[in-house]
Structures are given as structure tokens and as C-alpha cells.
Amino acid sequence: MKLDRNLAPEIKLIDVINFPAPExxxxxxxxxxxxxxxxxxxxxxxxxxxxxxxxxxxxPFVAKAVNELIGETxxxxxxxxxxxxxxxxxxxxxxNYSVDHSSVSLFTLTNKLxxxxxxxxxxxxxxxxxxxxxxxxxxxxxxxxxxxxxxxATLARRLYSKLLYGDHYYGQRTELEDFxxxxxxxxTKFYQDYYVAENCSILITxxxxxDIYAKLDAVFGNLKRGKKNNSxxxxxxNIPAKExxxxxxxxxxxxxxxxxxxxxxxxxxxxxLKVLNTVLGGYFGSRLMMNxxxxxxxxxxxxxxxxxxxxxxxxxxxxxVGSDVTSDALNEIYKEISKLCTEKITDEELQTVKNHMLxxxxxxxxxxxxxAQQFKAVNFKGCDFSxxxxxxxxxxxxxxxxxxxxxxxxxxxxxxxxxxxxxV
Amino acid sequence: MIEFNQFExxxxxxxxxxxxxxxxxxxFNLIYDVGARDENPERTGFAHLFEHLMFGGxxxxxxxxxxxxxxxxxxxxxxxxxxxxxxxxxxxxxLETAFWLDSDRMLELAFTPKSLEVQRNVVxxxxxxxxxxxxxxxxxxxxxxxxYTVHPYQWATIGKEIEHIxxxxxxxxxxxxxxxxxxxxxxxxxxxxxxxxxVKYLTEKYFGEIPAREKYRRNLPSEPIQSEYRExxxxxxxxxxxxxxxxxxxxxxxxxxxATDLVSDILSRGKSSRLFKGLVLDNPKFNEISAYVSGxxxxxxxxxxxxxxxxxxxxxxxxxxxxxxxxxKNSEVSDRELQKVQNKVESSNVFGEMSVLxxxxxxxxxxxxGSAEDINSEVDKYRNVTKADLLRISNELFKKExxxxxxYKAKVx
Numbered sequence: 060m061k062l063d064r065n066l067a068p069e070i071k072l073i074d075v076i077n078f079p080a081p082e083x084x085x086x087x088x089x090x091x092x093x094x095x096x097x098x099x100x101x102x103x104x105x106x107x108x109x110x111x112x113x114x115x116x117x118x119p120f121v122a123k124a125v126n127e128l129i130g131e132t133x134x135x136x137x138x139x140x141x142x143x144x145x146x147x148x149x150x151x152x153x154x155n156y157s158v159d160h161s162s163v164s165l166f167t168l169t170n171k172l173x174x175x176x177x178x179x180x181x182x183x184x185x186x187x188x189x190x191x192x193x194x195x196x197x198x199x200x201x202x203x204x205x206x207x208x209x210x211x212a213t214l215a216r217r218l219y220s221k222l223l224y225g226d227h228y229y230g231q232r233t234e235l236e237d238f239x240x241x242x243x244x245x246x247t248k249f250y251q252d253y254y255v256a257e258n259c260s261i262l263i264t265x266x267x268x269x270d271i272y273a274k275l276d277a278v279f280g281n282l283k284r285g286k287k288n289n290s291x292x293x294x295x296x297n298i299p300a301k302e303x304x305x306x307x308x309x310x311x312x313x314x315x316x317x318x319x320x321x322x323x324x325x326x327x328x329x330x331x332l333k334v335l336n337t338v339l340g341g342y343f344g345s346r347l348m349m350n351x352x353x354x355x356x357x358x359x360x361x362x363x364x365x366x367x368x369x370x371x372x373x374x375x376x377x378x379x380v381g382s383d384v385t386s387d388a389l390n391e392i393y394k395e396i397s398k399l400c401t402e403k404i405t406d407e408e409l410q411t412v413k414n415h416m417l418x419x420x421x422x423x424x425x426x427x428x429x430x431a432q433q434f435k436a437v438n439f440k441g442c443d444f445s446x447x448x449x450x451x452x453x454x455x456x457x458x459x460x461x462x463x464x465x466x467x468x469x470x471x472x473x474x475x476x477x478x479x480x481x482x483v
Numbered sequence: 484m485i486e487f488n489q490f491e492x493x494x495x496x497x498x499x500x501x502x503x504x505x506x507x508x509x510x511f512n513l514i515y516d517v518g519a520r521d522e523n524p525e526r527t528g529f530a531h532l533f534e535h536l537m538f539g540g541x542x543x544x545x546x547x548x549x550x551x552x553x554x555x556x557x558x559x560x561x562x563x564x565x566x567x568x569x570x571x572x573x574x575x576x577x578l579e580t581a582f583w584l585d586s587d588r589m590l591e592l593a594f595t596p597k598s599l600e601v602q603r604n605v606v607x608x609x610x611x612x613x614x615x616x617x618x619x620x621x622x623x624x625x626x627x628x629x630x631y632t633v634h635p636y637q638w639a640t641i642g643k644e645i646e647h648i649x650x651x652x653x654x655x656x657x658x659x660x661x662x663x664x665x666x667x668x669x670x671x672x673x674x675x676x677x678x679x680x681x682v683k684y685l686t687e688k689y690f691g692e693i694p695a696r697e698k699y700r701r702n703l704p705s706e707p708i709q710s711e712y713r714e715x716x717x718x719x720x721x722x723x724x725x726x727x728x729x730x731x732x733x734x735x736x737x738x739x740x741x742a743t744d745l746v747s748d749i750l751s752r753g754k755s756s757r758l759f760k761g762l763v764l765d766n767p768k769f770n771e772i773s774a775y776v777s778g779x780x781x782x783x784x785x786x787x788x789x790x791x792x793x794x795x796x797x798x799x800x801x802x803x804x805x806x807x808x809x810x811x812k813n814s815e816v817s818d819r820e821l822q823k824v825q826n827k828v829e830s831s832n833v834f835g836e837m838s839v840l841x842x843x844x845x846x847x848x849x850x851x852x853g854s855a856e857d858i859n860s861e862v863d864k865y866r867n868v869t870k871a872d873l874l875r876i877s878n879e880l881f882k883k884e885x886x887x888x889x890x891y892k893a894k895v896x
Contacts, residue, residue: 062688062689062692064542064543064544064583064587064590065543067544067550067553067580067583068577068579068580068582068583069579070553070554070555070576070577070580071574071576071577073555073574076507077507098505098837099503099505100833100834100836100837101833102830102833102834102837131754138764139754139755139760139764142753142754142755143755143823146752146753146754146755146823146826146827147819147822147823147826148826149823149826149827149828149829149830149831150830151753151827151830166830166834167830168829168830168833171830192764195763195764195767198767198770198792199763199770199771202722202723202770202771202790202792203770203771205722205723206618206619206721206722206723208722209617209618209720209721209722210616210617210618211616308720309616310611310615310616311608311611311612311616342552342557343548343552343557343558344548344549344552352601352605353601353605354601355601355604356600356601356602356603356604356605356607356608357604357608358605358608359605359606359608359609359612359613379608379612379616380608381607381608381611410553411549411552411553412552414552414553414554414555415552415553415555415557417555418552418554418555418556418557418573418574419555419557421507421508421555421574422508422557422572424507425506425507425508425838425839426506426837426838427837428837
């Protein structure tokens with residue numbers, strides 16, 4: 060029989076997605092450890108996450124400086140010595156920070172764990188900051204900062220953050236003078252205040268033996284308890300505003316549009332907003348991509364997303380478009396948001412989005428590191444994997460009527476802020 | 484150790500199958516043996532523009548991404564100077580959708596004028612976003628033609644200039660398709676919880692009837708051995724100077740490739756590497772510094788680059804770097820240093836094999852450059868490198884007459 064290429068193969072809808080529950084263990088000093096003993100590769104990731112509050116430091120740069128300098132110099136080892144030892148075993152440290160968290164992670168082959176765990180312990184517990192090291196770091200970071208400031212994407216992001224958060228500390232941005240005013244004491248204080256057991260949780264992922272918990276207790280069970288950080292500081296709705304950061308020589312303009320959503324993380328409305336966001340700008344076939352890239356050719360890419368932080372959920376659209384078509388692109392973006400509020404999504408489009416979202420969740424359940432990342436993304440809000448059960452239920456059941464209602468409730472254009480860097 | 488099966492269709496399509504029962508996702512990776520080096524010098528950027536057009540509809544299917552999204556899948560592609568790689572991941576039950584979509588675009592593209600017009604604009608915006616509207620964005624547009632005088636590596640995958648993309652015609656598109664997108668030029672890998680028999684059946688069903696077409700024989704001009712030091716100085720509106728030094732090195736497939744790669748690791752992998760420790764921490768003359776190899780399939784480039792700190796001239800910066808290169812030429816590295824970079828290669832290799840998609844991409848790539856089997860001997864090749872190899876390679880590489888330097892100066896405001 061000849062193959063009929065006009066006919067799509069039959070597809071199966073995704074029914075069940077398995078996120079295996081983590082193992083749980085509590086260290087002697089109360090640090091909660093979550094473990095995902097999964098996968099076929101002989102590797103381990105150990106991830107220490109600390110709750111921080113940047114607003115208690117002199118400037119927002121302090122949090123980044125502490126995070127990036129972890130392990131560079133320790134009480135007993137000169138600058139670089141510890142890192143050379145970790146490198147020698149083929150392991151590596153990675154540090155990350157956000158407005159709410161700082162994390163330090165160790166990646167190692169399972170058979171090198173016993174060699175590198177004491178080194179990791181030393182990095183987390185014994186870091187000191189030296190004048191010389193800090194001055195080199197500040198100089199290099201200042202340089203990077205200046206390079207970043209040349210990019211329209213950076214300028215738009217900074218302006219957007221100012222418009223969105225107003226006086227809330229989420230809106231604090233590193234300024235040039237911060238590099239000249241950050242001192243050793245600032246770093247030491249931040250390190251001592253936040254890199255402590257009361258603010259710490261641990262996530263281990265990969266292939267390991269059961270005795271790993273005892274090993275972790277031996278190295279981090281005596282991390283000093285310290286004082287629990289209180290980061291709860293509600294963000295109130297933004298004031299609608301529009302602003303342009305003019306950059307005359309820009310061949311593209313960066314656009315950021317969005318708002319703070321008054322919605323509870325993990326609620327049905329939150330999940331419906333995730334569906335709406337996907338329709339609008341959350342995947343390659345989204346309306347923004349189809350219109351502004353695939354029909355008009357104004358941009359290399361455009362997307363939207365929901366960003367859940369400890370104190371706020373933010374909806375944002377981001378793109379860079381040709382300078383000459385900036386206002387045309389803006390018109391089209393607003394047209395697409397308005398359309399969500401006035402027209403029902405067709406069954407066909409909604410079904411595509413649902414299938415796509417379930418497919419993405421299935422991908423997210425693939426592999427130990429990905430599963431652990433998903434867990435981390437909900438655990439900081441006090442949720443577990445039942446979050447995803449709810450999410451999947453809402454994806455499957457939500458209707459275009461509900462979504463129209465949600466659009467009108469949350470995504471009115473006149474409630475948003477607009478930041479542009481480039482030329483309008 | 485990655486186990487896999489291989490077979491070939493009568494039209495020349497090579498297929499690799501890798502079973503991984505631990506994942507609900509299947510990866511479908513199709514690599515084509517075509518890259519920017521195969522372009523007409525008057526139509527550069529075409530391989531990459533073409534990659535965009537591959538998503539603009541095929542003979543029987545008006546839109547590539549739509550049906551894939553309905554099947555819960557995702558897809559993307561990338562183009563380099565050497566290859567073009569297309570990939571999908573999707574729920575394993577819906578694997579057939581990937582076969583249906585990707586075979587149809589190998590059979591024949593839709594060649595719609597609208598798709599060409601829009602993707603020309605999209606790629607021009609990509610050109611602006613990545614190469615023109617970024618500080619230091621045009622470095623490779625300058626460095627490539629300095630280092631390569633005749634080989635097509637003298638242009639970047641995005642192309643020499645925007646006009647080449649703007650001028651692309653439908654005839655160009657059709658010619659390129661029939662020349663390069665034949666089954667003989669492709670390698671497919673399907674990786675996931677899928678039986679070999681299933682992959683054989685689906686491959687034959689969807690790709691079997693595609694005509695073999697004419698085999699494209701690559702015949703590129705080889706780059707003559709560089710015999711004089713080259714230097715180009717430009718001024719740009721950037722916050723600080725940058726220095727780029729490019730040395731000609733062997734191809735990815737050469738027996739010396741792994742040793743050359745380790746030389747770059749000794750110089751700049753991690754914070755304990757020689758250049759970072761030496762010129763950023765101990766004697767802080769650079770804000771940032773790095774060394775890397777291009778890994779290209781024809782003779783490549785070994786690049787050392789850095790941004791000297793304020794007050795350090797580009798001439799001085801270059802001399803400081805030469806001191807480190809001379810040291811590598813004059814004395815062997817220590818056992819511990821060699822072991823460190825070898826250990827690092829081993830662990831990154833294991834971490835790189837964590838997903839079915841990465842495994843599928845690597846299997847296709849190794850098959851393209853020689854044999855998929857090599858995926859399992861790669862770490863050993865690094866392990867077998869000796870201190871004497873590093874010394875010899877350093878002496879071959881780091882000669883003034885083998886060097887092209889780009890001085891990228893900040894405009895004085």
C-alpha cells in the first residue's frame with residue numbers, strides 16, 4: 060500500500076506523568092535534605108540553597124559577590140588552591156543566585172565523591188574574603204557591567220524592573236558606584252548571616268549509595284545554625300507606566316511588557332494563566348511568534364513567561380525587534396494581548412497548546428537532574444510534586460470560556476508596564 | 484559505554500538506534516553533511532537561512548511545527564560551518580510523527596515565496612541581534628577572513644554581509660536543497676525506549692521511497708600554510724580593548740586533535756588554569772582571558788583571547804600571553820596538571836551523556852566524522868595524550884608566523 064503522506068500518523072494523548080517522590084532526610088542541625096537517587100550515569104550533584112534577602116546588604120551586588128567567591132580563598136588555602144584540588148578530581152563547583160536564593164552546587168563522578176566532599180565542605184564553611192581578591196573581582200565585574208550596559212536587552216530589563224517594582228527591593232539594581240563601595244565587611248557579614256543551617260536546604264541527585272546521608276551529616280550537620288532569614292515582603296500591584304531608554308545607534312530595540320499578577324502560586328488561576336501564557340508567547344507556535352516573527356519577520360525571537368518568586372508572580376513579554384519596526388511590533392503585541400481578552404481560543408488551538416504543555420512536562424520528568432530542578436522550582440514555595448498533579452489536571456480540563464475570563468481578570472493592557480531600550 | 488545498532492537504507496540514509504529504557508521521551512536527530520563551508524562565496528549565510536526554511540512547510544505538510552506540537556513534541560536545529568543538525572524530542576508513543584514530518588521535508592520542501600520572504604527578514608534580525616547590536620559582536624566577521632585567505636571558513640555561518648541573505652532567491656533555495664538534502668547526506672539517530680525493529684520499520688516506511696539523488700562531492704580549497712604574522716586593528720564603540728590571537732591547528736579528525744584540545748585546557752579550563760591564574764589572579768593584567776579550539780572538520784583555529792585591564796596596551800597584553808605560550812613550548816607540563824585536564828574531560832563527557840537527545844546528537848556527529856563507535860573511545864584518546872605530545876603540539880602551534888591577531892580597540896570618547 061502506498062504511503063499517504065497527507066495523513067498525519069495517529070497520536071496518543073499523554074495521560075500520566077511520573078514525578079518520583081524525593082527521599083527525605085534531616086541533618087543534625089535541622090537542614091532538610093531531599094534526594095533523587097535516579098538515572099543510569101555514575102554522577103552526583105549536591106546542591107545547597109540558602110534563602111537570602113538582598114535588601115539587608117549595602118547593595119544588591121553583595122549577594123552576587125559572595126556567591127561567586129565561595130571557595131576561592133579559605134581559612135587554610137590561598138586563592139585558587141581549593142579550586143585546583145576540585146578541578147583535579149574532574150569535579151566542579153557552580154554558584155547561582157536570584158533575588159530570593161543563593162546556591163552552591165557540586166558536580167562530581169560518583170566514584171570521586173569521597174575525595175571531593177571534604178573540599179566542598181571547606182568551600183561552604185571556610186571561605187574567607189581578602190582585600191586583594193575582592194579588588195580584582197570588583198574590577199572585573201565592573202568591566203562586565205559596562206559591557207552589559209551596552210546591550211539594549213540589559214537596558215530594557217533594568218528599566219522594566221524599575222517600573223515594575225517601584226520601591227520594593229526586587230527592583231534594586233546594581234549601579235556603577237556599587238563596585239567602588241562594596242567592602243570586605245559587607246561580604247563577610249552577608250556570608251555569615253545567610254550561609255547558615257537555618258537558611259539552608261540540600262538537594263542531592265544522581266546515583267549514590269544510602270550512606271550518602273551519613274556523609275552529608277558529617278560535613279554539613281554541624282554547619283552553624285545562624286538566624287532564620289525572613290524574606291516575606293509582599294509586592295503590591297505595579298503602577299501602569301511606559302518609558303523609553305533612548306539609544307540612538309541601536310539597530311534593534313529591546314521591548315519588555317508585563318505586570319505583577321495578583322495570583323496565588325499553584326492555584327487553579329495560576330495554572331490557567333500558565334495555559335494562557337503558552338497560547339500567547341510560551342512556545343514556538345505561540346501567537347506572538349506566529350505573528351511577529353513568522354508572519355511579519357520583525358524579530359529573531361519573541362516570548363512570554365510567568366516568573367514565580369517568593370513574593371510575587373510576574374508576567375512578562377520580551378523581544379528584540381528591528382529599530383525601524385519598533386512601534387509596529389508594539390501595536391501587534393498589544394493586539395495579541397487584547398485578542399485574548401475579547402475572543403475565545405478555538406478548540407483546535409487550545410488542544411495543541413494542551414498537548415504541547417503535557418509534552419513539555421513529560422520532558423521535564425526525563426532524567427534525574429531535570430526532575431530535581433522541577434522539584435526545586437516548586438519546593439521553595441512550600442509545594443511538592445502534587446503541584447504537578449494539579450497542573451496537569453487544570454491543563455486537561457480548562458476551557459476556552461474559563462481562559463477568556465482569566466484573560467479579562469489578569470491581562471488588561473492598561474494595567475501593564477512597558478519598557479523599551481533603543482529607538483522608537 | 485553507549486551501545487547502539489546501525490543500518491543503512493538502499494538510498495544511502497544511515498541510521499543509528501540507541502535503546503534507553505529509562506526515559507519516556509524519544510530523541511529523533513537528523514544531521515546533514517552540509518554547512519557554511521559548502522556555500523557559494525557570493526551567497527554566504529545560505530546554509531543557515533536554509534535551516535530556517537526547513538521549518539516553513541514541506542511537500543505534503545504546510546507547517547512543520549504545528550503537528551509536532553499536537554504530538555507533544557519540540558524541535559529545533561543549528562547550523563555550523565561544517566554541519567546542519569535537526570532534532571525533535573517527543574513522547575515515545577508519538578515517535579511516528581517525527582518520521583512523518585522529517586521524511587517529508589527530505590522528500591521535498593514546499594518552496595513557498597512567503598516563507599522565504601519572512602525567513603530572510605528573521606535571519607537579518609538575527610544578524611543584527613547577535614552580530615551588530617552587541618558589543619564585540621562582529622569579532623568573528625573580522626577574524627575569520629584574517630586567518631583564512633582561501634578556505635570557506637573565512638566567513639561565519641550567519642554570512643559575510645546582510646546583502647547576501649537579502650538577495651537569496653527561490654532558485655538558490657531549490658538548488659541548495661537538491662544538492663545537499665539527499666538521504667546519502669544524512670545520518671539519523673533515534674534514541675529512547677524504542678525497539679530496533681520499530682525503528683527499522685518506520686525508517687523504511689517513511690524514508691525508504693526517497694530517491695538517493697546525486698552524491699555531493701565536497702571539493703574545498705585548502706588553506707595554504709600561513710607564513711607571515713598577520714594583524715588587524717579596528718576601533719569600535721565598546722567599553723574596553725579586546726585581543727584575539729588565532730593560530731592554525733589540525734582538523735577535528737586529526738590524531739593530534741585531542742592533544743591540541745588539552746593544550747587549550749591547560750591554558751584556560753577552570754580557575755586553576757594557567758592563563759586565568761597567571762594573568763587574572765596572580766598578576767592581574769586581564770579582566771578576562773580564555774583559550775579554546777574551534778574543533779572544525781577542516782583545519783581549525785586555536786584561539787587565545789582576552790580583555791586587558793585599563794592601562795595595559797594591546798601590545799603588552801600580547802607579550803604577556805606569549806610568555807605563557809613560550810613556557811608551554813619550552814618545558815613539559817606536570818603530571819598532575821595533565822591528569823587534571825584529563826579527569827575534567829572524563830567527567831564532562833559523562834555529564835554530557837545525561838539525556839537521550841545529547842546521546843543521539845553525539846552518535847550522529849561521530850558517525851559523520853568517522854564512526855559512531857568512536858563515541859566510546861573518545862575519553863581514552865584524551866587519556867593517551869602524553870606530556871611530550873603537549874610539548875610538540877605547542878611548538879608546532881605557537882609560532883609568530885602561524886598567528887593572526889585582531890586588536891579590537893575601544894574608541895576614545
